[in-house]
Amino acid sequence: MVNCNYVVLVISYILLNVHPFKANACQESSTSFSISTQRNITGHWYSEVVMDLGSDEETDEDKKQTGPWNLGMSFRRKRCDGKESLSIVTAIRVPPPKPGPGYEYFAGVGYYKIHTTLKTWSDARKTCADEGGHLLILNSDAEASVAKQLFSRHKQISGWAFIGFHDKTTEGTYITVNGEPLQTTGYTKWGKGQPDNAGGSKTNEGEDCGSIAHDSTLNDLPCGFKVPFICEYDL
Ligand SMILES: [Ca+2]
Ligand SMILES: [Ca+2]
Structure with missing residues (x-):
């Protein structure tokens, strides 16, 4: 249901007053560095810090796709009216989780998979759960x-x-x-x-x-029928 390329977990903003500066005119300069994390072949997480002096921090940040989450940090030093200040902005961006194979992303709605293997409702429910999702809830x-x-792409169904x-x-x-x-x-x-x-009666559960x-x-269909089913994967 959620359409996003990343989640901003933490955004902090720190403004520090440093040393007084005598100049009256305002001057700005910027420095950025980023910390990215990855899991290595031994299963350990490790981080890499990249510092970039004088570059466009947003452009550099957008290019970094090296890890499961990414922490970006930028500094901005400002000299204005005799005071020097330092701004620090950090953000951790986490990509959305990925569903199992066969799931298709529909923009603005989510991930879905239609199973053409015929199963009972209970078995279908278990299959979706095993894939990390659930039977479709509209x-x-x-x-x-x-x-x-999804039906239109599987006309054999x-x-x-x-x-x-x-x-x-409860019936x-x-x-x-x-x-x-x-x-x-x-x-x-x-x-x-x-x-x-x-078919529902005292001796027949009918369609549940x-x-x-x-x-x-x-x-509503009999739960014991074996039919295709649709799984949904929540972000
Ligand atoms: Ca029923
Ligand atoms: Ca029915």
Whole structure:
């Protein structure tokens, strides 16, 4: 759901008054250095400090893609009205986590993967979890559009794909795999006549597991059916 190339963890700004300076005119000069970290072949993290005198600090920072996170620091010395001050700005930038193989990034929405191997709802849920994600939870029309695009790329899939909601606990009360009520997710467009808990009786549980159709409408299916499924990877 989050679209960002990095996360700013820490930004600190320090302004230090240094020695008085007699000049009246303002003069500025800048120096930048950066600290990058990487894990080496023995599994240890190590850091490298690079100092750059008099360069464009932002341009240098943008070029550094050497580690899982990057700490940038810049200095700016300012002489103005008889006073000299030193500004220090630091920022740690952490790239977003990467999902397992087969996940595709949809700009502004997130990572998704459609599995064409047919599985029961419970097995599908476990597969998504094993990949670090969860069965798809729709929170918007934009996210439902992603499901439609995934279907369009796998035209061999007919029918539905399991996603992350069910009413296994209480018949007719649909909750997501995260335990939140389906009606609070932001997307509840059921297909015509759905949910119908088809076949449900005192001796048959009917349909308790959530799915999505090619037109992005929802349907309840028997949990034991084996159908494709869609996983979502949260950033
Ligand atoms: Ca049901
Ligand atoms: Ca149904």
